[in-house]
Amino acid sequence: MFEILLSDLSGQPLYLQLYTQMRNHIRSGVIRNGTRLPSIRSLHQQLNISKTPIETAFQMLLSEGYIVSKSRSGIFAVNPHENWPAFRPSIDLRQQGDVQNPIPSQSIAAQDIRFDFKPAGVDNEMFPVRIWRKMINEAIENHSADISKYGDTQGEYTLRAVLADYLRKSRGVVCSPEQVIIGSGIAYSIGLIVHLLKGIGRIAHEEPGYVQVREVFALNGFHMLPIPVGEKGISLEALEASGAQAVYVTPSHQLPTGAVMPYSEREYLLEWARTADAYIIEDDYDGEFRYFGKPISSLQSLDHYGRVIYMGTFSKAFTPAIRINYTILPIQLVQRLEELQHILNAPSRVEQWAMTSLIEQGHWYRHVRKMRNTYQRKHQRLLELIESHFSNKAKITGHSAGLHIRMELKTHLPTEELLKMAAEYGVKVYDFRHSWINWVEPEYPEIYLGFAGISESAMEEGILLLKKAWARVWS
Amino acid sequence: MFEILLSDLSGQPLYLQLYTQMRNHIRSGVIRNGTRLPSIRSLHQQLNISKTPIETAFQMLLSEGYIVSKSRSGIFAVNPHENWPAFRPSIDLRQQGDVQNPIPSQSIAAQDIRFDFKPAGVDNEMFPVRIWRKMINEAIENHSADISKYGDTQGEYTLRAVLADYLRKSRGVVCSPEQVIIGSGIAYSIGLIVHLLKGIGRIAHEEPGYVQVREVFALNGFHMLPIPVGEKGISLEALEASGAQAVYVTPSHQLPTGAVMPYSEREYLLEWARTADAYIIEDDYDGEFRYFGKPISSLQSLDHYGRVIYMGTFSKAFTPAIRINYTILPIQLVQRLEELQHILNAPSRVEQWAMTSLIEQGHWYRHVRKMRNTYQRKHQRLLELIESHFSNKAKITGHSAGLHIRMELKTHLPTEELLKMAAEYGVKVYDFRHSWINWVEPEYPEIYLGFAGISESAMEEGILLLKKAWARVWS
Known part of the structure; x- marks a missing residue:
């Protein structure tokens, strides 16, 4: 003991x-x-x-x-x-598990929740255990001469090369390996961008938007300008009027509303950046997953003036347990990297080597295809379940891509009350209220449901329970 | 193709x-x-x-x-x-490989160097490939339910617990797992400390000292105060006079001089921190390796007032390829972690799980013992070789601990000239001039040699070549 x-x-x-x-x-x-x-x-x-x-x-x-x-x-x-109260934050973080989800407003004990529609969830069955073990074992085996050496702090060159190739094929991103920075998550990427954008004071941010990004910028002394999000993503009129010198956007599947920015707005946004001499930080966090309509090119692929900083992650399509993400810089910012060499810090070389082989050997493409099929099926199932159990009481939006949907309920009950009623039946759904700087209760409550981290049978049970939980709303 | x-x-x-x-x-x-x-x-x-x-x-x-x-x-x-010149920094970084070493002042091509006494080197043969593969495979196997989930951003709790236990046994560090932060390297740790010490403007730093730490603080707007280092480590008189509100020190084996801070100076330093209400950042980067004399307790273990932030790494005793290090906060700083939850970012969960098992199953203790024996042998061999080939021409200091030594040569030739002569014979030795904010040519040139990353036979050949390279210095 x-x-x-x-x-x-x-x-x-x-x-x-x-x-x-x-x-x-x-x-x-x-x-x-x-x-x-x-x-x-x-x-x-x-x-x-x-x-x-x-x-x-x-x-x-x-x-x-x-x-x-x-x-x-x-x-x-x-x-x-x-x-000791001093230790509570750490313990809370652990239970919460993930900063991308809003802190639940209710203190329902975790053990009472049986069905969790966590928007940041990832499918648990899909991780390719056998293949990943093989890649890791080979990486350790094949790099025995390098395993005691410090690596490239910008990321292993070969991983940057295969990643550039993958992003070109999958997202139209045009870049050379020199523009790629391998990191260990969004906090790291934004931490670097903070230094790259030194001299810029005001950054526009989607309202509602991704809390963590907003907070990291704010912690570093940036003034965050909340810009409203509509059906076509961030409001370009409000952005123009804001006087921002940079903007953080999630155009492929806005976090959290799920809005997709149409092609014409993308061109307009890029034109704004060019004339305002501003930078666009494009977070393509779940760019792999799109279910309806034609995929829209990433902003980076449409950018002819080097105004876009592109970011993506392996957390959604692979696993958040291996902390690898990437940032693609426009060429004029690459020149500034030298000044930042002391804060560059790439993740585990072993896992970078393994990831390189995973992509090079074609496993990655197969895996993404499988994930996309699985998520498409789950996504379809969730839409069907909501349709059949809530029909005219719920309107679904933000569902053409990504790993979560938004459901607007035809009632004037406050969102918080609905979350509480659901939790009493052991179902956890979300309101993302922390994504707003200035939260206001919407006319109709907006509920967010993730489908990636929950099995289809659990989804079915969960939606049935939700129907029971909310039965008295419309009675 | x-x-x-x-x-x-x-x-x-x-x-x-x-x-x-x-x-x-x-x-x-x-x-x-x-x-x-x-x-x-x-x-x-x-x-x-x-x-x-x-x-x-x-x-x-x-x-x-x-x-x-x-x-x-x-x-x-x-x-x-x-x-494009824009791409040069990245390529240079890659060739340089590691920011802990100073940029060589000469442009001798890397391929001409056959014997590299790199101070940041680590023994290449010692990495326990078989055991680490076993730990990784078990980690993936045993945590299949967690592999698709985000982890604790402060680090896996179990790793923090076994680490607290190990540090108590090996370095006398007293802490609970709540005080431990698992990170991915010194840049991450200092990046956090930057925010924890917000409000503090002036940080004292060893002169000469660790470049990366100095640069990360400076990049974040801190004013760095260079404090001279002597045989007993940082000068306490100069520190007191500096008006610093925090100090970064490497008391177990000063980087780069190798000075060890005696017990009495440690008590004095702690007393300074208490009365000045200042923080001490103690970097115990190679605390596992000590060859002569009684081990001196870490500052953290002597601290009764919560003034010490303790840091250590697995890079030296294990491998720098797996990016895991740790920071131990005093309790009053743990309270501030909640504000920083959005910048906390732990490394790969899989490697954290593997590291936990490595320690829990006792492999770690055996590994460190083996490393210590190997390094003790190499260290002894290097001292013998220098003694027999340079006898009264070189004085060795900073050699009671760590993975490199300092050699003072009895000549008035500039250090740079000696490095160049060595490089012409294919031997790379170092001058650490970038460790100084204000470098001045010392009376006698000081040359730094690492022994961890070079085999004993290569060491022997290298020292012989060095003798030839420098023959005309004393002729």
């Missing part, structure tokens, strides 16, 4: 060694809060020392509150830190 | 499809600069289309400079980007 090492050479008396080690084990969590400790007699036998030092150590721990003695049940560890 | 996909469904004429794909292949580097392209005749056979569209596409590429035709030898790809 835990280790106690007593030594005559340490110069410390046994009771002190014992006390210090047990205290540290309890403080560090090796002995968990509430754990029943071995009795004095069993420690006496186990450690082969007399009972006196053990009793003394226990007395000290008892008086300092690290253990409690409960009559007839034994001695238990108490971690005084566990109740 | 490269792929051309022609489709009738694309609606584009064949020559345009061919032109676009080839141009993109050349621009993205899939077809490398200078590659000989297949002839029109062979493409005609391979693609099974008539020669006219191929000829048209080639004409277009030719006129735009993407290919050149050389009589009697064929058609060659030309990447117009390859010669």
Whole structure:
């Protein structure tokens, strides 16, 4: 369970060694809060020392509150830190698991939730365990001469080359490997962009938009300008009027509304950037997934003036557990990278090597195709379920792409109330209220449902329960 | 070699499809600069289309400079980007490989260097390939339910717990898992500290000291105060007089001088931090390796007032290819983490799980012991070689710990000249001049040699060549 090492050479008396080690084990969590400790007699036998030092150590721990003695049940560890408010953020983060989802407004305990329509979910069955293990094993095997060396802080060159090729084929992105930066997630990419855009004070941001990006910019002293989002994405009139020097957008599937920016607005946005000498940060976070209509070229592919910083991730189409994403810089910003060499920091070389082989050997293309089919099926199923159970009570929008949909409900109940009613039936749906800088209750409540991380059968049960939960809304 | 996909469904004429794909292949580097392209005749056979569209596409590429035709030898790809100065920084970074080493002041081509005494090197033979593959495979296997989920952005809780335990045992560090932040390298850790220390403007830094840390702080607008380093580490008098509100130190093995801060100075430094209400950033980057004398407790272990931010890494004792390091915060700074949740970004969950098992199953302890023995042997060998070949001409310092030593040469030749003479014999040694904010040529040149990344036989040859290279210094 835990280790106690007593030594005559340490110069410390046994009771002190014992006390210090047990205290540290309890403080560090090796002995968990509430754990029943071995009795004095069993420690006496186990450690082969007399009972006196053990009793003394226990007395000290008892008086300092690290253990409690409960009559007839034994001695238990108490971690005084566990109740410290200082530690709550970390624990909350852990339970929440992911900063892309809004913090649930209700304090419904996680264990009561049986069906979670988490918008940031990813299908759990689809990860190609066998192939990925093979890629990793080969990467370790084939790079034995490099495994003790620091890599390119911008990312392994070969991965940048195959990625440039993939993005050209799949998203029309035109770039050379020198423009590609391999990173470990959106926080890293925005952290770099913060330095690349030094001198720019005002950045426009979709309202509602991606919280994490907004917060990272704000933490770094940028003034964020919220620009309303409509059916065609960010409002170009409001953007023009804002005087922003850069804008962050998610044109392929706006986060969270799901709006897709049409081709003509894209051209207009690029023209704005050219004349205003501004940068567009295009986040193509789920660009692989589109279900209706013709795919629209990425902004980067339409950009002739080097105004677009393009970002994408392996978190959605592959897994968020391996922290790899990428940023494509326009050429004039590549020149600034030299000044930033000390903050460049690529992720694990081993996983970069494995990812390179995955793409080079064609597994990646097959995997994305499979994911797209699976998500298309799940997406279709969710639409059918909502249609059949809510028919004229719900209007679905933002559903031509991505991994979540938006459902507008025909009621004037507040969104929060609907979330609460759902949670009482063990179903978690979302309102994304944290995506707004200035949240206002919409005329009709807007509920967000992700379908990637939930199985089709669970989806079915979940929607049925949602129907029950909300039955009295329309009764 | 490269792929051309022609489709009738694309609606584009064949020559345009061919032109676009080839141009993109050349621009993205899939077809490398200078590659000989297949002839029109062979493409005609391979693609099974008539020669006219191929000829048209080639004409277009030719006129735009993407290919050149050389009589009697064929058609060659030309990447117009390859010669752009914009791309040089990235390429330089790649060749340099690692920002911890100073940029060599001479332009000796890398291929001419046969013996590299790189201070940031790590032994290449020691990486436990078999065990690490086992840990990774088990991690993927055992966490199949979690592999599609976002992890704790502060780092996996179990890794933080076993790490807290390891650091307590090995370095006397007292902390709970809530104080541990798992990161992907020094740039990440300093990037976080930048935000944790917001409001502090002046940070003291060892002179000479670790370039990357200094640069990341400076990039973020901090005013860096260079404080001289002596035989006992950073000068405490100069620190006190500087008015700094925080200090970055490497007390276990000062980077680069190798000075070890004695116990009494540590107590004094902690007392300074307490009275000045300042923070100490303790970087224990190679704390595992100590060869002479009694290990001195880390500053963190002596700190009773929560003034020490402790940092360590797996890059030296394990591998720099897997980007995992850690930062231990004092409790009052843990409270600020909530504000920073959007910039927290832990590395690969899979590698964190593997690292957890590596430590839990005892492999880590055995590995560190083996590394310590190997490095002790190499270190001993280097000292012997220098002693026998340079005897009274060199004085070695900074050699009681770590992975590099400092050699002071009895000559008044400038350091740069000595480095150049060595390079002419294929030996690379270092002067760390970039570690100084204000570099001054020392009375006697100081040369730095790393021993971790070079084999004993290469070390022997290298020192012999160095003797030859420098023979005329004392003739």
